[in-house]
Amino acid sequence: xxxxxxxxxxxxxxxxLSTYGLNVEFIDRKLYARIQNRQGPxxxxxxxxxxxxxxxxxxxxxxxxxxxxxxxPAFALAAVSAxxxxxPLWNVSSIYxxxxxxxxxxxxxxxxxxxxxxxxxxxxxxxxxxxxxxxxTQLFAYEVPLFMALLGPALLAGSWSISEIAMFYYKNPLxxxxxxxxxxxxxxxxxxxxxxxxxxxxxxxxxIVAGPFTEYSGRFLALFRMTIDIELIVLxxxxxxxxxxxxxxxxxxxxxxxxxxxxxxxVFILALxxxxxxxxxxxxxxxxxxxxxAPAAILQIVINLIVKGVL
Amino acid sequence: MGRVxxxxxxxxxxxxxxxxxxxxxxxxxxxxxxxxxGYNHRGIEKACEGNTYIENLYLIERxxxxxxxxxxxxxxxxVEEIAKVxxxxxxxxxxxxxAELERVHSHLLWLGxxxxxxxxxxxxxxxxxxxxxxxxxxxxxxxxxxxxxxxxYGGVKRDVTDDxxxxxxxxxxxxxxxxxxxxxxxxxxxTLINRLKDVGRLSNEDAMRLFASGPMARAxxxxxDTRRDDPYLAYAEIPFNVITDDHCDVLGRTIVRAKxxxxxxxxxxxxxxxxxxxxxxAKVPRRIQAGEAFARYExxxxxxxxxxxxxxxxxxxRVKLRAPTLANLASITxxxxxxxxxxxxxxxxxxxxxFSCTDRAISIKHLxxxxxxxxxxxxxxxxSIEWYKNQGFDASKLNKKLVL
Numbered sequence: 001x002x003x004x005x006x007x008x009x010x011x012x013x014x015x016x017l018s019t020y021g022l023n024v025e026f027i028d029r030k031l032y033a034r035i036q037n038r039q040g041p042x043x044x045x046x047x048x049x050x051x052x053x054x055x056x057x058x059x060x061x062x063x064x065x066x067x068x069x070x071x072x073p074a075f076a077l078a079a080v081s082a083x084x085x086x087x088p089l090w091n092v093s094s095i096y097x098x099x100x101x102x103x104x105x106x107x108x109x110x111x112x113x114x115x116x117x118x119x120x121x122x123x124x125x126x127x128x129x130x131x132x133x134x135x136x137t138q139l140f141a142y143e144v145p146l147f148m149a150l151l152g153p154a155l156l157a158g159s160w161s162i163s164e165i166a167m168f169y170y171k172n173p174l175x176x177x178x179x180x181x182x183x184x185x186x187x188x189x190x191x192x193x194x195x196x197x198x199x200x201x202x203x204x205x206x207x208i209v210a211g212p213f214t215e216y217s218g219r220f221l222a223l224f225r226m227t228i229d230i231e232l233i234v235l236x237x238x239x240x241x242x243x244x245x246x247x248x249x250x251x252x253x254x255x256x257x258x259x260x261x262x263x264x265x266x267v268f269i270l271a272l273x274x275x276x277x278x279x280x281x282x283x284x285x286x287x288x289x290x291x292x293x294a295p296a297a298i299l300q301i302v303i304n305l306i307v308k309g310v311l
Numbered sequence: 312m313g314r315v316x317x318x319x320x321x322x323x324x325x326x327x328x329x330x331x332x333x334x335x336x337x338x339x340x341x342x343x344x345x346x347x348x349g350y351n352h353r354g355i356e357k358a359c360e361g362n363t364y365i366e367n368l369y370l371i372e373r374x375x376x377x378x379x380x381x382x383x384x385x386x387x388x389x390v391e392e393i394a395k396v397x398x399x400x401x402x403x404x405x406x407x408x409x410a411e412l413e414r415v416h417s418h419l420l421w422l423g424x425x426x427x428x429x430x431x432x433x434x435x436x437x438x439x440x441x442x443x444x445x446x447x448x449x450x451x452x453x454x455x456x457x458x459x460x461x462x463x464y465g466g467v468k469r470d471v472t473d474d475x476x477x478x479x480x481x482x483x484x485x486x487x488x489x490x491x492x493x494x495x496x497x498x499x500x501x502t503l504i505n506r507l508k509d510v511g512r513l514s515n516e517d518a519m520r521l522f523a524s525g526p527m528a529r530a531x532x533x534x535x536d537t538r539r540d541d542p543y544l545a546y547a548e549i550p551f552n553v554i555t556d557d558h559c560d561v562l563g564r565t566i567v568r569a570k571x572x573x574x575x576x577x578x579x580x581x582x583x584x585x586x587x588x589x590x591x592x593a594k595v596p597r598r599i600q601a602g603e604a605f606a607r608y609e610x611x612x613x614x615x616x617x618x619x620x621x622x623x624x625x626x627x628x629r630v631k632l633r634a635p636t637l638a639n640l641a642s643i644t645x646x647x648x649x650x651x652x653x654x655x656x657x658x659x660x661x662x663x664x665x666f667s668c669t670d671r672a673i674s675i676k677h678l679x680x681x682x683x684x685x686x687x688x689x690x691x692x693x694x695s696i697e698w699y700k701n702q703g704f705d706a707s708k709l710n711k712k713l714v715l
Contacts, residue, residue: 197430206427208652278431279429280502281339281506
């Protein structure tokens, strides 16, 4: 019981996720800044921003749905934080593995996006509404390739459990090479899920201010920002667990170091993509996802089926 | 979603100055659009009539923050023409040098803004880093980074030394190398081309009909450049090419501006090499004889036009200026209609707008009755006092104390 509470609230639960999330956002921003030839923020910038936002007045628009408006940020935060319990971190097995937890994780990861949509919708503001519609439109574009990209490795491993998939590739590390197309698809789709350049269309600041978050302020906005930070880690951990099967099952500290290196590697790729591209238009994004990303993901599944047949 | 009315401005993250664009959206497409001017009127033309010529020099310099040298040179050229002053050759060459450095600074700034509007912040940071090089050169040559204040009636205030020439040449070399890189980026970067190509189309005929000017016109294949067509300063002696492009869209405007940078470097090199020796300024009387003059100037954003009428005193009777943005604003609804909402910021940014230079007068429109009326200064003052009284703050008494 006590151990469960420790897992949920301290490590790898809420406390670890939020501190690591803030640090990863710092690393992401620092990398972005250095690539752009800028100095970048100091290490405590994210923490300072977070506490400053918490302390600010949270304004609720008069014609917004008050209950929904205040409840949604916590809802999104809870959904992404719960996900971490089913993803293998420092060990090959996650904390509470069960059959088909991959499906649960993918659905839990869809919740924040849907929450952003509802948040934009209940804000009852023009820019927020357009941002919300764009969020949900974009969801249909990247979600299917992301699911299929993760389905490929699962097919080859013959399991719906992330822990079992991780174990399979840990035992057969060479088979990871088969999954490279899926890894690339997952990285690009993640960029869409996290709403970062080139897929930051829902919150394109020069067009629709802040998209769904236009009316959000104070602690509500702080929770949303925290949600996005944690989502970044959760997705990086998920991709790391499935596509980068490096673990140290008998050594806790080495395991943690490997875990950090893996997630930071994914964050580095994401920062690189973010800095070398311009934002696409929504219709360009959708046609890109369905014309290139989805076929690439299907290709991955076909390859994996063939490899499975050969084995 | 049905038809949605979206206000872009007067306060909006895409706009650096207040201006109102009303967009009628059908889904993500802009069905119709409307531009409203008048949020940033400063009454500079009127103020010029009350100031002496010397004071106006400082005021005109502040019409625009980016092309301050353009406005000041254009105005001074008109006044010098009335006074029939012959500016020494060296003075003209130094003015040309500053003018071209200003063009470099303005185009690099625009490239950054364009990058930011399409979410390409790396381009923004890179080109603004390079803009620092020009601004440092400006600070070295004139003493100021923004409002250079190197012009005076009859010439310029500061000479250029050989040491400074060396430094300018060195800076131009760095900038040329980086500009060539940006031109490669514009021609090759896929996401950038996707966002710029076929966006904000303005055909050659439309550009002619709507009086587009500057890079806007040249990107629509109108071969027009005041520097060549009606030479002023030292441009008659300087060889350079007028860049045109047949894309007729935002990509074309980007290419034109990037290539104009290369031409500007050539002009700067030529000016530094061939700068004649001698005086840098001539004497001009405080009172300008009666007469009128009209000056044209190719500012970085397009053609700038100043008209000055003198009546023999030390104050001008009338100063009229038309900033290039006013000429280019006419075509903006033409370019926005039928496009995507996502392209609105870049289309607006592509004319390199400077709204405060353009703004004309205050007009108040009553939304309920559709009635419009114009407020003069007294009326505006009364209105503001009334407004603050309703807020519980009596400003009229405060003002009396200040007067006493």
